[in-house]
Amino acid sequence: MIRVAEAPRKLAWRIGEVVESSPDTPRTKSLFLEVPGWEGHRAGQHVDVRLTAEDGYQAQRSYSIASAPEAGRVELLVERLDDGEVSPYLTDELRAGDGLELRGPIGGWFAWETREGGPLLLVAGGSGIAPLMAMIRHRKAAGNDTPTRLLFSSRSYEEIIFREKLEQLAAGDETLQIIHTLTRSRPEGWTGYARRIDEQILNEVAFSPEERPLAFVCGPTPLVETVATALVGLGHEPTRVKTERFGPTGG
Amino acid sequence: MGRGFISRGFRGRRRRAEGDDRVPPGQYLVEGFPVLSAGPTPHTPLAEWSFAIEGEVDEPRTWSWEEFRALPSEEFTRDIHCVTKWSKLGTTWEGVSLDLLLEGVDTAAEYVVAYSDGGYTTNLPLEEATGGKAWIAHTYEGEPLSPEHGGPARLLVPHLYLWKSAKWVRGLRLVNQDEPGFWESLGYHNHGDPWREQRYWGD
Amino acid sequence: MDEQRLDGNAAAGVLAEIFTFEVTTARAACAHCGATGEVGAQMAYVTEIGTVVRCAACDNPLIRVVRQDEGPERYWLDLKGVEYLQLRERM
Numbered sequence: 001m002i003r004v005a006e007a008p009r010k011l012a013w014r015i016g017e018v019v020e021s022s023p024d025t026p027r028t029k030s031l032f033l034e035v036p037g038w039e040g041h042r043a044g045q046h047v048d049v050r051l052t053a054e055d056g057y058q059a060q061r062s063y064s065i066a067s068a069p070e071a072g073r074v075e076l077l078v079e080r081l082d083d084g085e086v087s088p089y090l091t092d093e094l095r096a097g098d099g100l101e102l103r104g105p106i107g108g109w110f111a112w113e114t115r116e117g118g119p120l121l122l123v124a125g126g127s128g129i130a131p132l133m134a135m136i137r138h139r140k141a142a143g144n145d146t147p148t149r150l151l152f153s154s155r156s157y158e159e160i161i162f163r164e165k166l167e168q169l170a171a172g173d174e175t176l177q178i179i180h181t182l183t184r185s186r187p188e189g190w191t192g193y194a195r196r197i198d199e200q201i202l203n204e205v206a207f208s209p210e211e212r213p214l215a216f217v218c219g220p221t222p223l224v225e226t227v228a229t230a231l232v233g234l235g236h237e238p239t240r241v242k243t244e245r246f247g248p249t250g251g
Numbered sequence: 252m253g254r255g256f257i258s259r260g261f262r263g264r265r266r267r268a269e270g271d272d273r274v275p276p277g278q279y280l281v282e283g284f285p286v287l288s289a290g291p292t293p294h295t296p297l298a299e300w301s302f303a304i305e306g307e308v309d310e311p312r313t314w315s316w317e318e319f320r321a322l323p324s325e326e327f328t329r330d331i332h333c334v335t336k337w338s339k340l341g342t343t344w345e346g347v348s349l350d351l352l353l354e355g356v357d358t359a360a361e362y363v364v365a366y367s368d369g370g371y372t373t374n375l376p377l378e379e380a381t382g383g384k385a386w387i388a389h390t391y392e393g394e395p396l397s398p399e400h401g402g403p404a405r406l407l408v409p410h411l412y413l414w415k416s417a418k419w420v421r422g423l424r425l426v427n428q429d430e431p432g433f434w435e436s437l438g439y440h441n442h443g444d445p446w447r448e449q450r451y452w453g454d
Numbered sequence: 455m456d457e458q459r460l461d462g463n464a465a466a467g468v469l470a471e472i473f474t475f476e477v478t479t480a481r482a483a484c485a486h487c488g489a490t491g492e493v494g495a496q497m498a499y500v501t502e503i504g505t506v507v508r509c510a511a512c513d514n515p516l517i518r519v520v521r522q523d524e525g526p527e528r529y530w531l532d533l534k535g536v537e538y539l540q541l542r543e544r545m
């Protein structure tokens with residue numbers, strides 16, 4: 001059962017313990033955290049992570065929670081950006097037993113609970129899958145059958161984040177459909193989409209505007225803006241299209 | 252906020268430069284050139300761009316982009332310091348000195364408000380903007396100033412914190428009474444001298 | 455395409471330091487152009503110098519926040535750009 005904090009409270013920094021750090025794709029890792037006093041979250045929310053160096057210098061970034069509210073531990077998905085300041089620390093240095101300062105959950109606007117209904121259209125680019133994964137997992141944990149379609153853009157097959165976990169979630173669930181597009185390279189025999197998401201793909205894949213889906217779009221800013229503009233252009237209500245641009249500070 | 256928790260093994264990209272007397276107190280040296288914005292990046296076409304000197308002056312002046320670029324500009328190298336604690340040493344710029352733009356301007360005004368595309372403003376005493384201390388810069392490291400860093404032209408007043416160096420500047424308004432600008436009216440120090448760490452009100 | 459321009463939700467962290475209610479789902483009316491919408495649906499510029507939430511329709515600043523975290527911990531909050539904030543019912 002989800003326990004969501006009802007009483008107003010101010011957001012405070014606390015130290016989570018890294019329980020596990022496990023690689024997913026060549027560039028991504030999932031960090032599993034035990035956070036003392038964690039009061040739960042809504043699928044789609046994020047945490048702010050803060051790193052402090054010995055000389056007092058601090059760097060702060062936001063990471064979406066990829067785990068369902070029903071899960072015990074908080075899972076963060078980290079993509080390692082080569083020129084990043086924070087992400088290489090999280091993927092290369094941080095290990096089980098370390099503390100990680102964070103605050104959250106944050107951001108109630110970009111969130112979905114099963115009782116909000118659907119149908120649910122989820123569009124992700126790369127690590128933008130993280131908050132949408134929380135939504136899909138929440139839906140599964142709640143035994144919910146809201147018709148859901150995930151349109152997921154990745155560079156290559158090997159770089160599809162959560163690929164196997166998504167396959168498991170979709171297996172035997174006709175109400176969850178996952179459509180991939182691979183933008184840079186395809187495995188031999190690939191018959192799926194092979195280009196950046198555009199209006200044509202959305203027209204073929206998305207629920208019709210008449211079905212009034214709730215849409216959540218997350219990823220790099222160019223993808224988010226293309227998709228949001230296209231969905232509104234296809235007739236979807238702007239207030240039912242929610243976006244989370246990652247912007248330049250993805251790592 | 253207290254400095255309680257230290258992240259094991261984390262070293263930031265910025266390095267504190269203890270004892271380096273070119274770095275003001277509390278600053279770190281940084282490798283890149285961070286972009287901090289308070290609003291959308293303007294993209295005024297050069298054909299529509301103009302720069303004005305107006306307000307408490309006998310005769311307001313404006314320059315089109317061609318007229319502005321036809322003015323003599325100087326190449327100069329300065330250290331720059333952002334209130335968010337990063338400093339960059341030895342940055343090279345090219346721009347028109349404010350002394351040149353203000354040459355012959357008849358005014359009794361003591362303050363200036365710089366205003367930009369998108370509504371940003373910043374204020375300073377006129378004497379902090381003259382005497383070789385300020386430019387309208389159009390070139391950075393030998394290349395036309397990019398939009399994300401304030402191009403086509405920005406104010407550059409390197410002896411003060413960089414928020415005073417208004418990006419996308421379009422004019423200076425000379426005024427008799429000081430008018431706190433965008434950040435100065437919301438907590439940032441009215442003067443902003445990095446060597447006296449004048450970051451916030453009351454510093 | 456402006457990479458510094460994020461969704462209003464990106465300001466949620468800073469706003470949660472000040473407000474105890476969820477601001478991103480609050481409905482804001484722009485004092486400049488009259489447009490109304492959830493704060494999360496507006497545009498946010500979130501950097502170390504400060505946070506500015508701007509009206510998605512007209513770009514006028516709705517909410518501005520500056521935080522000083524050394525010395526006296528202070529905040530400066532400018533809400534002049536907001537005609538009103540309508541808070542969502544508790545769920």
